[in-house]
Each structure stands twice: as C-alpha cells, then as structure tokens.
Amino acid sequence: MPTLLDFRRRIRSVKNTQQITRAMKFVAAARLRRAQEAALAARPYAKELMRVLHSTISRISEPRHPLLARRPEERVLALVLSGERGLAGAFNTNILRKAHEFFRANKERNLSVIPVGKKGRDALRKAGFHLLAEYINVLARVEFGMVREISNVVTDLYAKRQVDSVYIIFSEFKTVMSANLTVEKLLPVDPEQVQEGARGSQAGSQVDYIYEQPEEQLLDRLLPRYVESQVQRAMLESSAAEHAARMTAMESATKNAGEVIEALTLHMNKVRQAAITKEIIEIVSGASGTA
Amino acid sequence: MLPEALELVIVTPTRQLVRTRTREVTLPGANGYLGVLPGHAPLMTELGVGELTFQAAQAERLSLIRGFAEVLPDRVTVLAETAELAAEIDLERAEAAKARAEQRLAEKDPNIDWDRVSVALQRALIRIQVARKHRGVPVNAH
Numbered sequence: 312m313p314t315l316l317d318f319r320r321r322i323r324s325v326k327n328t329q330q331i332t333r334a335m336k337f338v339a340a341a342r343l344r345r346a347q348e349a350a351l352a353a354r355p356y357a358k359e360l361m362r363v364l365h366s367t368i369s370r371i372s373e374p375r376h377p378l379l380a381r382r383p384e385e386r387v388l389a390l391v392l393s394g395e396r397g398l399a400g401a402f403n404t405n406i407l408r409k410a411h412e413f414f415r416a417n418k419e420r421n422l423s424v425i426p427v428g429k430k431g432r433d434a435l436r437k438a439g440f441h442l443l444a445e446y447i448n449v450l451a452r453v454e455f456g457m458v459r460e461i462s463n464v465v466t467d468l469y470a471k472r473q474v475d476s477v478y479i480i481f482s483e484f485k486t487v488m489s490a491n492l493t494v495e496k497l498l499p500v501d502p503e504q505v506q507e508g509a510r511g512s513q514a515g516s517q518v519d520y521i522y523e524q525p526e527e528q529l530l531d532r533l534l535p536r537y538v539e540s541q542v543q544r545a546m547l548e549s550s551a552a553e554h555a556a557r558m559t560a561m562e563s564a565t566k567n568a569g570e571v572i573e574a575l576t577l578h579m580n581k582v583r584q585a586a587i588t589k590e591i592i593e594i595v596s597g598a599s600g601t602a
Numbered sequence: 603m604l605p606e607a608l609e610l611v612i613v614t615p616t617r618q619l620v621r622t623r624t625r626e627v628t629l630p631g632a633n634g635y636l637g638v639l640p641g642h643a644p645l646m647t648e649l650g651v652g653e654l655t656f657q658a659a660q661a662e663r664l665s666l667i668r669g670f671a672e673v674l675p676d677r678v679t680v681l682a683e684t685a686e687l688a689a690e691i692d693l694e695r696a697e698a699a700k701a702r703a704e705q706r707l708a709e710k711d712p713n714i715d716w717d718r719v720s721v722a723l724q725r726a727l728i729r730i731q732v733a734r735k736h737r738g739v740p741v742n743a744h
Contacts, residue, residue, distance in 0.1 A: 349616070359679055363646070363672055455616050518674065523647035525634055533647055533670065535613075536681075543615060597719040 315324070319580035322572055329568035335398065336561035342451065349453060350484075357540040358508070359572035364533045365509035368502050371526050378500050378534045386421040388474040389413060390465065390497065390542075392481035392549040393431025395450050399561035402482065402490070402553055407491040408459040410435070410485070412481050423474065427461065427546070428553075443468070445577040453546045462542040466535055467500045471504065479542070484551035487559060488563070493518040497541055500534055559568065604641035605676035608621030612664075612680040619664070619685055620656075627656040629671050638673055645673040651724050653732045654680065663688040665732040667725055684725075691725055691729050698728035703735050 368374050391410045410431070414422060424440045426432040436442060449457045468474050477498040483491040496500055496504075522529065531568040542548045610627055612620040627638045630652025649669045656662050659719060669682035703723035734740070 347738045353615060355611075355618045356615050356681060357719065359611070359613055359672075359681055363670060363679075363681065367646070395730045458615075520646040520672075523631060528649060529670070530648065536683075539613060566712040 313582070315453070315579060315583055318575060318582065320551075322575050325568050325575065326570050329565055329572070332561045332564040332568060336558055336565060339554045339558035339561060343551055343558055346453070346551035346554055347484075348552060353543055353547060355539070357544060360533070360536055360540055361505055361508040364530075364537050365502075365505045367526055367529050367533060368505065370520075371530065374502070374530060376530055376534055378466060378498060379502070381499050382472070384420060384476045384477040386423070386474045387417050388423050388425065388465070388468060388477045390461075390477065390479040390545075391424060391426050391428075391431050391435065391449065392479070392512055392545055393426065393428035394553040394556075395429045395435070395448060396557075397430065398558040398560060399553055402556035405433075405490075405492060406480070406482050407431060407434050408551075409494070413478065413480055413494055414440075425461075427464070428549070431503065440526070450546060450550045453543070453550050455543065458543040458546060459539055461546075462535070462539040465542070466538050479545050481545040481549040482552035483548045484555060487555045490552040490556065492571070493545075495541070495545070497538060500537060505537070571593065606640060607676075608638065608640050609677045610658075611678070612654070612681070612682060612685060614682045614685050619682075619687065620662075622656075622658045624656045624658050629654055629678075629680070630666055631671070638668070638678055641675050642673050644675070645671075647671050647673075649680070649682065651721075651728050653735075654685070655711075655726060661735055663732055665691060665729045667728070686729070686732075688732045691733040691736075692734045693730065693737075696726050696729035696733065700730060 338398045389410065391406070393406050393410075397403065407430075422441070423443045424435055424444060425444045425446070426435050427446045428450050432442075432445045432447050432532055436445075444455065449461075465477055469477055476496065477495045478494055480492075480494050485491050607625055608627060609687045610620060610622055610624045611618070625640065629636050629638060630649070630650050632648040634648040635652065636647070646668070649666060649671055651667050653663075654664050654666045655708045665683055666680070666682050667684040669680060669685070671681070672679045699722060703719050703726060706719045707723070
C-alpha cells in the first residue's frame with residue numbers, strides 16, 4: 312500500500328508535467344497566431360500575382376515555358392510537409408499516412424521525395440525512400456528566404472527534366488481542431504488553376520496592356536514567383552496546422568493532468584483519514600485495555 | 603474624363619506595404635525609370651533594382667528590388683520581390699552588406715559567384731541611397 316509520501320511525490324510530479332504542457336500550449340498558441348498573421352499578410356501578393364499571371368498567360372496564344380510543359384508522369388517528385396516536432400497529437404501520423412497513400416497510388420512510377428520538417432524526414436528516411444534533398448527546422452517559423460530556396464530547387468529539377476511532375480503534400484489549416492490533408496500539383500503549372508485563383512479579384516484580364524518587355528519574358532519571371540507563392544502558402548498552412556494541433560494536444564494533456572491530480576488528492580486524503588482512524592482506534596482500544 | 607488620383611498598392615510576398623491614393627508615382631522599371639500620372643495607358647512592366655517614389659500626404663520613398671508593376675488609368679499595383687520604406691531601412695546593415703560584397707569582389711577568387719555578389723552589391727547600394735536621401739545625408743558621403 313502506497314504511503315502518504317508516495318502520493319505527495321506523485322502529485323508533485325504530475326503537477327510539474329502539467330506546468331510543462333500548459334507552457335507548451337501557450338507557446339503553440341502564440342506561434343499559431345504568428346503563422347496565421349503571416350498567412351494573412353501573404354495573401355494580397357499571391358492574389359495580385361495570380362491575376363497578373365493569368366492575364367499574361369491569356370494574352371499569349373500558345374504559352375510555351377519549361378514550367379508549363381506537360382510530360383508523361385514517369386518520374387514523380389513529392390514535397391512532403393510534416394511537423395518539426397512531436398507532441399502534436401496525430402498531426403505527424405496523419406500527414407505521413409496521407410503521404411504513404413500517395414506513394415502507394417504512384418507505386419509503379421519512379422518516386423522521389425523531398426521532406427520538409429524533421430518528423431517527416433526521420434520517418435521517410437527510415438522507410439527507405441529516395442530523398443533528393445531535405446529541409447529541417449524551417450516550419451516552426453516560415454522564412455521567405457527558405458521558401459525561395461526550396462522552390463528554386465524544385466523548379467530547377469523540373470526545368471532540367473529530372474522529374475516529370477511535382478506534388479506537394481501538406482496539412483491545410485482549417486480550424487484549431489482540424490486540418491485538411493491536401494495533395495496539390497505544383498508543377499507543371501496548370502493555367503486553369505491560375506485562373507481559378509485569379510477569379511474574384513478585380514477584372515483586368517481583358518485590358519489591352521502595353522508590355523514593356525515581351526510577354527514571354529514576363530512569363531519567364533512570373534512563373535517562378537507563382538511557384539514560390541504556392542510553396543509559401545503550403546508551408547504557412549502546414550506550420551499553422553502543426554501549432555494548432557500541438558495547442559489542442561497540450562490543452563487536453565493539461566486537462567488530463569488536472570484530473571489525475573484531483574483523483575490522486577482524493578485517494579491520498581482517504582489514505583490519510585484511514586491512517587488517522589486506525590490510530591484513534593488503536594489509542595481507544597489500548598486505553599480501554601488498561602482501564 | 604481622367605481620374606484625379608491613382609490608387610497605389612505595393613505588395614511583397616510577406617506583406618502589403620502600401621495602400622494609398624497618390625497623384626504621381628515613379629517606378630524603377632527594368633528598362634529605366636518611368637513616371638506615372640492618373641490616366642496612364644494600361645501597362646505591364648518588369649521592375650529592376652531602384653527607388654520608388656510617390657506623392658501622398660508627403661513625398662514617400664522606398665527601395666525596391668525587382669518585381670512587376672501593373673498600371674491602369676486609376677490604379678498602380680506593384681508586386682515587389684523585396685521592398686522597404688526608407689524609414690525602415692537599416693543603414694548600418696546595408697553598409698555592412700556593401701562592404702562584404704566589395705570585399706568579395708576584391709578577393710579575386712576565381713570561384714566567385716558573380717551574379718550573387720553583384721546582386722548583393724546592387725541591393726546594398728540602393729538601400730543606402732534611399733536611406734540617405736530620406737535622412738537628408740548626401741548620397742555620396744563616405
């Protein structure tokens with residue numbers, strides 16, 4: 312039977328854990344807010360860019376560009392955005408399950424993978440996938456320089472015909488409680504997708520612009536920016552989703568710890584009372600014996 | 603009838619920098635600076651490295667590193683890769699970047715990445731120029 316001291320020790324240890332989970336929850340909440348603000352701040356650029364790109368594409372009768380070129384998809388590259396750290400509930404498990412689903416569906420193709428995020432890197436390396444590159448410690452706080460580097464590497468691989476298509480697999484932040492597991496085609500750039508994204512912004516695609524540079528040159532500069540903005544969006548979404556998942560997980564852990572402490576305290580008090588009762592009985596029965 | 607003012611929107615991949623009404627904008631086009639007044643013909647251009655100025659409540663100046671601009675009779679949209687308002691520029695950092703780039707060029711390293719170094723130098727120079735003009739320091743002071 313555990314003694315009072317054992318109970319005190321256990322309660323103290325659970326309290327310490329609770330303090331840690333509570334702190335982690337607040338940190339995750341602050342980071343989530345920052346990621347959401349960054350996502351919001353990036354939106355105007357992405358929107359204007361899509362509009363300009365759409366109007367430029369629609370002006371060229373047969374747009375020709377390495378990033379638009381469709382090829383039979385024999386070599387597929389998947390960019391997998393996972394979490395950087397654990398203790399985020401099922402976040403990492405979910406996104407890796409989605410990734411494996413995608414890999415199974417493309418089993419007969421030549422697959423290569425670029426993991427972004429430490430957890431995904433570790434898991435995919437262990438599973439023996441061919442990693443073309445890896446980026447870790449970049450999703451807790453998304454820096455635009457890193458976005459540019461990743462998207463440069465990917466567009467380069469595509470333009471040099473080392474892969475025939477690029478997909479990006481990430482968790483799209485939906486609410487704090489749930490994320491959408493998303494697979495999007497990054498390359499080749501799909502003009503219809505651009506049009507979709509340009510819809511809803513002010514009309515302007517019908518305007519007859521004077522182009523200072525040839526349209527093709529403009530297209531050549533716009534397309535990499537577009538890929539960048541897609542990668543940026545995915546990274547920000549995934550980052551927000553990871554922080555949200557951690558926040559939720561840590562909140563329920565904190566609540567759980569509270570319940571455990573309550574149950575332990577109750578039990579401890581019962582044991583203490585039992586001990587006191589036992590002592591009283593002993594004293595009373597001892598007294599009655601001598602009387 | 604010509605519009606009286608332009609709506610100027612300047613966005614970068616990480617934020618919206620400016621959204622204001624203005625009577626005049628000067629853009630650092632890839633083929634040279636261009637001034638835009640209300641009623642300008644629709645135009646699409648690539649931007650180079652330079653300074654962008656516009657007249658709002660007061661004259662504003664910012665450093666801009668590549669991007670695109672769409673000009674409509676009543677609206678100018680600037681998609682900049684990097685842009686900073688003159689007041690935000692960290693002059694010391696820009697000076698340090700300039701010194702670093704110049705040192706790299708002076709080293710005469712055969713493996714030097716020319717593009718990268720010259721772009722870095724160009725960026726630093728334009729930042730210094732914009733920041734100095736903003737602070738009223740002569741541009742050529744050393």
